[in-house]
Amino acid sequence: MKKMHYRELWCSSPRYWGGLSLLGFIILIGLGAAFYMEHSGHYVTGMSNQIVWGLPHVFAIFLIVAASGALNVASIGSVFGGPMYKPLGPFSSLLAIGLLAGGLMVLVLDLGRADRLIVAMTSYNFKSIFTWNIFLYSGFFVIVGAYLWTMLDRKVERFKRPVGFAAFFWRLALTTGTGSIFGFLVAREAYDAAVLAPMFIIMSFSYGLAFFILTLISAFWWSGRTLGDVRLAKLKNLLGVFVGSVMYFALVYYLTNLYITQHHGVERFILLEGGIYTIMLWVGQILVGGVIPLFLLYSPAFATSRTAVSTASLLVLIGGFFQLYVIVIGGQAYPMSLFPGKEVIQSAFFDGVVASYVPSLPEALLGFGGIAVSMTLVAVGARMLLVLPETLEDPTDECP
Amino acid sequence: MTQLALVIDLNVCVGCHACVTSCKEWNTSGWAGPMPDERAYDADPSGVFFNRVQTYEIGVFPNTETLHFPKSCLHCEDPPCVPVCPTGASYKREDNGVVLVDYDKCIGCKYCSWACPYGAREFDEQGKVMKKCTLCIDRITDMTLPESERKPACVLACPTSARIYGDVHDPGSEASQAIREQGGYQLMPEWGTEPANHYLPRRKIRMHIHEDELVRADNPLSKEGVELPFDQGETLDDVAW
Numbered sequence: 001m002k003k004m005h006y007r008e009l010w011c012s013s014p015r016y017w018g019g020l021s022l023l024g025f026i027i028l029i030g031l032g033a034a035f036y037m038e039h040s041g042h043y044v045t046g047m048s049n050q051i052v053w054g055l056p057h058v059f060a061i062f063l064i065v066a067a068s069g070a071l072n073v074a075s076i077g078s079v080f081g082g083p084m085y086k087p088l089g090p091f092s093s094l095l096a097i098g099l100l101a102g103g104l105m106v107l108v109l110d111l112g113r114a115d116r117l118i119v120a121m122t123s124y125n126f127k128s129i130f131t132w133n134i135f136l137y138s139g140f141f142v143i144v145g146a147y148l149w150t151m152l153d154r155k156v157e158r159f160k161r162p163v164g165f166a167a168f169f170w171r172l173a174l175t176t177g178t179g180s181i182f183g184f185l186v187a188r189e190a191y192d193a194a195v196l197a198p199m200f201i202i203m204s205f206s207y208g209l210a211f212f213i214l215t216l217i218s219a220f221w222w223s224g225r226t227l228g229d230v231r232l233a234k235l236k237n238l239l240g241v242f243v244g245s246v247m248y249f250a251l252v253y254y255l256t257n258l259y260i261t262q263h264h265g266v267e268r269f270i271l272l273e274g275g276i277y278t279i280m281l282w283v284g285q286i287l288v289g290g291v292i293p294l295f296l297l298y299s300p301a302f303a304t305s306r307t308a309v310s311t312a313s314l315l316v317l318i319g320g321f322f323q324l325y326v327i328v329i330g331g332q333a334y335p336m337s338l339f340p341g342k343e344v345i346q347s348a349f350f351d352g353v354v355a356s357y358v359p360s361l362p363e364a365l366l367g368f369g370g371i372a373v374s375m376t377l378v379a380v381g382a383r384m385l386l387v388l389p390e391t392l393e394d395p396t397d398e399c400p
Numbered sequence: 401m402t403q404l405a406l407v408i409d410l411n412v413c414v415g416c417h418a419c420v421t422s423c424k425e426w427n428t429s430g431w432a433g434p435m436p437d438e439r440a441y442d443a444d445p446s447g448v449f450f451n452r453v454q455t456y457e458i459g460v461f462p463n464t465e466t467l468h469f470p471k472s473c474l475h476c477e478d479p480p481c482v483p484v485c486p487t488g489a490s491y492k493r494e495d496n497g498v499v500l501v502d503y504d505k506c507i508g509c510k511y512c513s514w515a516c517p518y519g520a521r522e523f524d525e526q527g528k529v530m531k532k533c534t535l536c537i538d539r540i541t542d543m544t545l546p547e548s549e550r551k552p553a554c555v556l557a558c559p560t561s562a563r564i565y566g567d568v569h570d571p572g573s574e575a576s577q578a579i580r581e582q583g584g585y586q587l588m589p590e591w592g593t594e595p596a597n598h599y600l601p602r603r604k605i606r607m608h609i610h611e612d613e614l615v616r617a618d619n620p621l622s623k624e625g626v627e628l629p630f631d632q633g634e635t636l637d638d639v640a641w
Contacts, residue, residue: 038528042528043438043525047523048446049519049521052510052514052523111508112506112507112508112509112510112527112529113506113507113508113528113529116505116507117507119505120486120507120509123505124487125485125486127483128483129484130484131487181511185515186517187480187514187516187517188514336518338471338518338519344456349452351454351519
């Protein structure tokens, strides 16, 4: 087997610093938006007592879910022994850390009292899935950080496999925890389904890999390195499997709810009469995030097209974002039933009627700031650490 | 364990909002305050209210009726908002069963709002912490107040006594008696949260007026066949004393 050499992400200075400056600018705008919302109160957001989690939470959950999925490539390499994926492990870990950091930044800045983070880190209620998530998120940084170390430092390389296993199981637990935030909710009819936890896991596989493919192609383009077709085809096919699986789990989720008479109302709302949420589901999630990417990934016409792979990955991310929007916001918009069996047509204080939510610009800017944080960490990490191979030309002596 | 709660008589509530305003007045300046408003005198006002009276018109004209439905935190015996709180800021007092939020520990994650099936949580958009009805904990536990005033502000303000306050675990309390004797019920008991607050149902009152109640059958004047008006002669009113 040919020896693999890793090198920092070097490219021309104007290109690197220009890109970094742009990301820095987006982060600054995001932080400014967070300060504006913090200073003016949540009045300036679209959130209310009915829609308590808005657009920033969709961004945050999206990044956190994608983070755990981004580690998948490393796990396939070291846990499942896939030789084609092994060289991608360090970058996969770095991306996972970056995405989680970006997601957590949005999550924390969207808390009512972000200044009380220390309270959240010192005062625990272990009955709360939220508390468990605090441990799962912090632990993820530690374990994936250690995993990255074992992949970069030959002195500790012997720990790579056990730490890789730990990281793999930790990431499964992390996404289970994130899915369970909704799965454990009984008060809102759209949730309260155990299938949400595994569905979030498969969603993480899909979003994480889409992020990975996009950043990998970008990084290699940025630094002018070679990325082989066979390796990309492997990733492409895997993404197709994950996209199909997400659609399957979504089908199971909706069928499960349709089986339960009590949930017919909310399903009718999301699937048929929910207006923007219904459009987001069918057009955003299913068509843009599912059908079109599957076509691009599996159509023989695009078999070797990198544009098709990149477009499919981007569409998977856009569709995934819509999927989370429908889950998080759509589920809250559907009213809680205070008077079972009765239809509330109008209510002065929003009880029993569909809640409206119009995301505000600061919320969106904070979300984009989170993505920029992730990308900045990846760009800086890739510049400072030996996470990217010098070349990923198709192997001649490896099993394809 | 003592479980303090409200019993709200929907039959008597006239929807005057005295409970709403008195709650806001007491709590905004007290321990649980402030309860900030936004656009209070403008279009689309918004603000924090621990107690809201929903008014519903039920049925289709002409068979309609109006229901005034006061709603606040129900101080569940098994409150779903407490276990979900990551910092333990939401808690249930062991001595009197009142569900409270420790504002110094609340990080404003709003997960409790997700968990409450009654939508009783109110996010303070300025303080950025979650708030809710405290059952006027600073009043009911203030031993310097006379016992008659150791009640939630809404209870003291209600002009029709539609709000009964007491220990629902004490079978001898006025609240327990009302629940027991007047068909008190919990809001959505199927959640298993065992809301401590109860509602007394609306009771239809129908009057049946028989014809003989309109025309006196035993009218002494008609019995004697006296034609009116008749000369009564000198009466006591004409006597000068």
